[in-house]
Amino acid sequence: xxxxxxxxxxxxxxxxxxxxxxxxxxxxxxxxxxxxxxxxxxxxxxxxxxxxxxxxxxxxxxxxxxxxxxxxxxxxxxxxxxxxxxxxxxxxxxxxxxxxxxxxxxxxxxxxxxxxxxxxxxxxxxxxxxxxxxxxxxxxxxxxxxxxxxxxxxxxxxxxxxxxxxxxxxxxxxxxxxxxxxxxxxxxxxxxxxxxxxxxxxxxxxxxxxxxxxxxxxxxxxxxxxxxxxxxxxxxxxxxxxxxxxxxxxxxxxxxxxxxxxxxxxxxxxxxxxxxxxxxxxxxxxxxxxxxxxxxxxxxxxxxxxxxxxxxxxxxxxxxxxxxxxxxxxxxxxxxxxxxxxxxxxxxxxxxxxxxxxxxxxxxxxxxxxxxxxxxxxxxxxxxxxxxxxxxxxxxxxxxxxxxxxxxxxxxxxxxxxxxxxxxxxxxxxxxxxxxxxxxxxxxxxxxxxxxxxxxxxxxxxxxxxxxxxxxxxxxxxx
Amino acid sequence: xxxxxxxxxxxxxxxxxxxxxxxxxxxxxxxxxxxxxxxxxxxxxxxxxxxxxxxxxxxxxxxxxxxxxxxxxxxxxxxxxxxxxxxxxxxxxxxxxxxxxxxxxxxxxxxxxxxxxxxxxxxxxxxxxxxxxxxxxxxxxxxxxxxxxxxxxxxxxxxxxxxxxxxxxxxxxxxxxxxxxxxxxxxxxxxxxxxxxxxxxxxxxxxxxxxxxxxxxxxxxxxxxxxxxxxxxxxxxxxxxxxxxxxxxxxxxxxxxxxxxxxxxxxxxxxxxxxxxxxxxxxxxxxxxxxxxxxxxxxxxxxxxxxxxxxxxxxxxxxxxxxxxxxxxxxxxxxxxxxxxxxxxxxxxxxxxxxxxxxxxxxxxxxxxxxxxxxxxxxxxxxxxxxxxxxxxxxxxxxxxxxxxxxxxxxxxxxxxxxxxxxxxxxxxxxxxxxxxxxxxxxxxxxxxxxxxxxxxxxxxxxxxxxxxxxxxxxxxxx
Numbered sequence: 001x002x003x004x005x006x007x008x009x010x011x012x013x014x015x016x017x018x019x020x021x022x023x024x025x026x027x028x029x030x031x032x033x034x035x036x037x038x039x040x041x042x043x044x045x046x047x048x049x050x051x052x053x054x055x056x057x058x059x060x061x062x063x064x065x066x067x068x069x070x071x072x073x074x075x076x077x078x079x080x081x082x083x084x085x086x087x088x089x090x091x092x093x094x095x096x097x098x099x100x101x102x103x104x105x106x107x108x109x110x111x112x113x114x115x116x117x118x119x120x121x122x123x124x125x126x127x128x129x130x131x132x133x134x135x136x137x138x139x140x141x142x143x144x145x146x147x148x149x150x151x152x153x154x155x156x157x158x159x160x161x162x163x164x165x166x167x168x169x170x171x172x173x174x175x176x177x178x179x180x181x182x183x184x185x186x187x188x189x190x191x192x193x194x195x196x197x198x199x200x201x202x203x204x205x206x207x208x209x210x211x212x213x214x215x216x217x218x219x220x221x222x223x224x225x226x227x228x229x230x231x232x233x234x235x236x237x238x239x240x241x242x243x244x245x246x247x248x249x250x251x252x253x254x255x256x257x258x259x260x261x262x263x264x265x266x267x268x269x270x271x272x273x274x275x276x277x278x279x280x281x282x283x284x285x286x287x288x289x290x291x292x293x294x295x296x297x298x299x300x301x302x303x304x305x306x307x308x309x310x311x312x313x314x315x316x317x318x319x320x321x322x323x324x325x326x327x328x329x330x331x332x333x334x335x336x337x338x339x340x341x342x343x344x345x346x347x348x349x350x351x352x353x354x355x356x357x358x359x360x361x362x363x364x365x366x367x368x369x370x371x372x373x374x375x376x377x378x379x380x381x382x383x384x385x386x387x388x389x390x391x392x393x394x395x396x397x398x399x400x401x402x403x404x405x406x407x408x409x410x411x412x413x414x415x416x417x418x419x420x421x422x423x424x425x426x427x428x429x430x431x432x433x434x435x436x437x438x439x440x441x442x443x444x445x446x447x448x449x450x451x452x453x454x455x456x457x458x459x460x461x462x463x464x465x466x467x468x469x470x471x472x473x474x475x476x477x478x479x
Numbered sequence: 480x481x482x483x484x485x486x487x488x489x490x491x492x493x494x495x496x497x498x499x500x501x502x503x504x505x506x507x508x509x510x511x512x513x514x515x516x517x518x519x520x521x522x523x524x525x526x527x528x529x530x531x532x533x534x535x536x537x538x539x540x541x542x543x544x545x546x547x548x549x550x551x552x553x554x555x556x557x558x559x560x561x562x563x564x565x566x567x568x569x570x571x572x573x574x575x576x577x578x579x580x581x582x583x584x585x586x587x588x589x590x591x592x593x594x595x596x597x598x599x600x601x602x603x604x605x606x607x608x609x610x611x612x613x614x615x616x617x618x619x620x621x622x623x624x625x626x627x628x629x630x631x632x633x634x635x636x637x638x639x640x641x642x643x644x645x646x647x648x649x650x651x652x653x654x655x656x657x658x659x660x661x662x663x664x665x666x667x668x669x670x671x672x673x674x675x676x677x678x679x680x681x682x683x684x685x686x687x688x689x690x691x692x693x694x695x696x697x698x699x700x701x702x703x704x705x706x707x708x709x710x711x712x713x714x715x716x717x718x719x720x721x722x723x724x725x726x727x728x729x730x731x732x733x734x735x736x737x738x739x740x741x742x743x744x745x746x747x748x749x750x751x752x753x754x755x756x757x758x759x760x761x762x763x764x765x766x767x768x769x770x771x772x773x774x775x776x777x778x779x780x781x782x783x784x785x786x787x788x789x790x791x792x793x794x795x796x797x798x799x800x801x802x803x804x805x806x807x808x809x810x811x812x813x814x815x816x817x818x819x820x821x822x823x824x825x826x827x828x829x830x831x832x833x834x835x836x837x838x839x840x841x842x843x844x845x846x847x848x849x850x851x852x853x854x855x856x857x858x859x860x861x862x863x864x865x866x867x868x869x870x871x872x873x874x875x876x877x878x879x880x881x882x883x884x885x886x887x888x889x890x891x892x893x894x895x896x897x898x899x900x901x902x903x904x905x906x907x908x909x910x911x912x913x914x915x916x917x918x919x920x921x922x923x924x925x926x927x928x929x930x931x932x933x934x935x936x937x938x939x940x941x942x943x944x945x946x947x948x949x950x951x952x953x954x955x956x957x958x
Contacts, residue, residue: 068523
C-alpha cells in the first residue's frame with residue numbers, strides 16, 4: 001500500500017498554533033508557498049472558498065446596494081499617491097514599483113496597494129451633476145503590498161486577492177448609512193458563511209485607514225488570543241474628493257463636494273476560517289463554504305464488493321447536489337481514507353458496508369465533532385441538509401462561546417495586563433488618547449481593536465493613564 | 480434642457496472604423512483610457528460583458544471538463560522563463576519587470592505575460608503518480624504585456640483580463656482531445672453568447688504559441704476585413720514537462736513524461752463583439768451578454784402622465800428578470816432618450832404613451848435593425864423572450880453572411896493580391912513554408928490565420944511560390 005503525501009498533521013494546535021496552522025493549510029492542499037518569496041499559490045480547494053465568498057458578497061451588493069463591478073488598472077502613477085498626503089504616507093513603505101525604464105515621462109508606476117487614487121481620478125471625469133450620484137463601484141482584483149515581515153499563508157503575503165468597493169454620494173447621511181450597511185454585510189458574511197463570529201466597531205484615530213474620516217471594522221479572534229481584522233469600511237469624508245477634484249453641480253446649481261466611502265475584504269478571511277475551526281486532524285470547513293460537502297466511503301470486502309459499490313454509487317447520485325466524493329479506491333484501507341478526508345476538511349463522511357446494507361442504513365460521521373449518526377438510506381436526501389445545517393450552527397456556536405469567554409472587562413491596569421498576558425480581549429473604559437494607545441502597545445503588546453458599534457455606558461478613568469474614560473475600547477494582541 | 484455628454488457618434492463606421500470604434504467604446508461607457516499610458520479602465524457596462532463570459536465559460540469547463548479554478552502569483556522569477564527556450568524568446572520583448580531593489584537575491588521578477596512557467600513549477604511538485612492525472616486547472620487574472628504599439632481599447636493594451644487553462648495528462652490522446660474540446664467551447668462561446676461567427680483551425684508553425692507543439696485558434700473577422708484572433712488552445716506536447724521536471728510514475732511503474740495543454744480567451748472578445756455588431760448610432764450588443772436587456776420609455780404628457788407612468792412601472796416589474804431600465808426622467812425629450820439608449824446598446828426599447836395605453840399595447844423597437852413591433856401589454860411577458868432570441872439570431876446570421884461573403888478561394892497570385900487588397904480572407908492552397916509565409920506578409924500585409932479543422936481537399940501549387948500545395952490556409956490582414 002502506497003504511502004503518498006497524505007500523512008497527517010504532526011503538530012498540535014495547542015502546542016504551536018503557528019506551525020500547526022501552516023501544516024493544515026499546506027496538507028489540506030488549500031495553498032502552497034510559491035518560489036517567489038512572500039507570495040502564495042491558492043490551490044483549487046482554497047480558491048473554491050474564495051469563489052463562495054465572491055458569490056455570497058456579489059449577491060449582497062449587486063442588487064440590494066446597487067453596486068456595479070468594474071476593473072481599474074494595476075498601475076498607479078506616483079503623482080496620484082501624492083494627492084492625498086495621509087494616504088500616501090500610510091502606504092509608502094509597502095508599495096512595489098515597476099522598472100523605471102518603462103515610464104518615459106520620468107514618473108514611477110506603482111503596483112496597486114489599494115485603488116482609491118486611480119479610481120477617483122476616473123470619478124473626477126465621470127461625475128458632473130447630482131444626477132450622476134450615487135456612484136457605486138466594486139472590483140475584485142489582486143493587490144500588491146511589499147511586506148517585509150515573515151509571510152503567513154492567507155494572512156500576510158506580498159500579493160493577495162480582495163474586493164474593494166468605492167462609492168460617492170451627494171450627502172453625508174447616505175454615505176455614512178452605506179458605510180455602516182457594508183460593515184454589517186461583512187459581519188453577516190463571516191458569521192453566516194464562515195461560521196466565524198466577530199466584534200464589530202469603530203477603529204481608533206490611530207488605526208483608521210490612511211486618509212479616512214473614520215473606519216469601521218470586523219474583528220475575529222483566533223484561539224491564540226490574537227485578533228484578526230477581517231474587513232473594514234471607511235467613511236472617507238470629503239478629503240479624497242477635494243484632493244482628486246471630484247465635484248458635482250448640486251440641486252441648488254452650486255458646485256459641491258461629494259462624500260465617499262471605500263470598503264474591502266480579502267483572501268485573509270480564508271486564513272481566519274482555517275485557523276479558527278480546524279483541529280489536530282486537519283482542516284475543518286463550515287459546510288456553507290466547503291465545495292465538496294460529503295465523502296462516501298464504501299467498505300469493500302470480497303463477497304459483497306459489488307452490491308456495496310452499487311449502493312454507494314446510487315447514494316452518490318442521490319446526493320449529487322452536495323458535490324460528493326466517492327472514494328472507492330482499493331489501494332488504501334478505510335482507516336487511511338478516513339484520515340485523508342478528515343485532513344482535507346470534508347464536512348460529512350458516509351460509511352457504507354455489507355452489514356449496513358443489510359439494515360438499509362449508512363453511518364454518518366460529522367467532521368466538526370466526530371459524532372456518528374446511523375441513518376436509513378431512504379431518509380438520506382431529506383436528512384443531509386439538516387445535518388449540514390446543524391454542523392454549520394455547531395461550529396458557529398462553539399466559536400461564539402470561545403469569543404465570549406475571552407472578553408474580559410478590566411478596571412485596573414493590573415487586570416488589563418493580566419487579561420492580555422492570558423491572551424484575552426480586554427474591554428476597557430478608555431481615555432481615547434493616541435499617546436496612551438501607543439504606550440499600551442509598547443508595554444503589553446495590545447493594540448486597540450474597536451469601539452463597539454452599539455453604544456455602551458462609559459464610566460471611571462482609563463486604567464492605563466488615569467484620565468477620564470471617554471469610550472469603551474477592545475484591546476488585544478493581533479495578527 | 481441640459482445637454483450632458485450623451486451626444487452621439489460623430490464618425491461613420493464605413494468612413495473610419497478605427498476612430499468610430501473608439502467613439503463607440505467610450506461613449507457607450509464600456510471603457511475609458513486610464514491616465515497610465517497603454518492601460519484602460521473597464522467600466523461597469525463593459526465589465527458586465529466580461530462577467531457574462533466568465534459565467535458562461537465556467538459553466539462549460541467546471542463540470543463537463545472537470546477543470547478547477549485556482550490562483551497563481553503575478554510575479555515570475557526570470558530563471559523560470561529561461562527553462563523553456565522558445566517560450567522565453569517569444570515573450571521577452573513584452574515582459575515588464577518590477578523594481579530591482581525589491582529582489583535582493585539578484586533575480587529579476589517579471590509581471591506575468593502568461594503563467595505556464597510559474598504554474599508548471601508547482602505542477603512539478605504536485606504530480607507524482609498517474610493517479611494525480613489528469614490535473615486540470617484554470618485561472619481568471621490580469622496579464623501584463625508591455626506593448627509598444629498604439630493602445631486599442633480591449634484589443635491591445637498593456638494590462639488585460641483573461642482566463643488561462645493549464646492541464647496535464649497521462650496520454651497524448653487525452654491531451655489532444657481536450658485541446659480540441661476547448662477550442663470548440665470557445666467557438667460555441669463566441670457564436671452563442673457573442674453572436675460572433677469564427678473560423679476554427681490550426682495555426683502555422685510560425686504563428687503557433689512559443690513552446691507549443693501546435694496551436695488551435697478561433698478567428699473572427701471584422702467589417703474592415705481584418706482578422707481578430709479570439710481564443711487559442713495549445714497542445715504543448717512534452718516540452719514544458721521536460722523543462723520543468725514534471726514526471727509521474729506510470730501504471731508500468733516507470734518514470735514518464737506527461738502531456739500538457741494550455742488555452743485562453745481575454746477581454747479582447749469584448750472589443751470584437753463591439754466592432755462587429757455596432758453601428759453609426761452606437762453600441763449594438765447581443766441580448767445574451769447585455770446586462771440590461773430592455774429600456775422602458777413612457778411618453779409623459781400633462782393630462783395622462785400619472786396613468787402612463789403607473790403602467791410603465793407595472794411593465795417594469797413584470798419584466799424584472801430582464802433587468803430593465805425605466806427612464807421616466809422629465810428633463811429630456813423622448814427623442815433624446817431614444818438616442819441615448821441606442822448609443823448605450825440596450826437591445827430592446829419599449830415605448831408607451833397615452834394612445835398605446837388606450838389600445839392596451841406598447842411599441843417595441845429592436846436595437847439591431849430598428850424594426851418596430853406593436854404588442855399587447857398582456858402578451859409582453861411571453862413575447863419578450865422570443866423577440867430577444869430573434870435579435871440574437873438575426874445578429875449572428877448577419878455576421879455569418881458577412882464572414883461567408885469575405886472568404887475568397889484564390890488560385891493565382893493576382894487573385895490573392897486582389898482578395899487581400901479588397902479586404903477579404905484569401906482561402907489558399909498553400910505550400911506550408913515559413914519563408915513563403917514571411918514573404919507574403921511583407922508583400923501584401925496578409926498573415927496566415929488558420930488551417931481549417933475540417934479536412935478539405937488540397938490541390939495544385941502555392942499561388943505565391945509555386946511549390947506544391949500541402950494544406951488549405953486562410954490568409955488575411957489582422958489586428
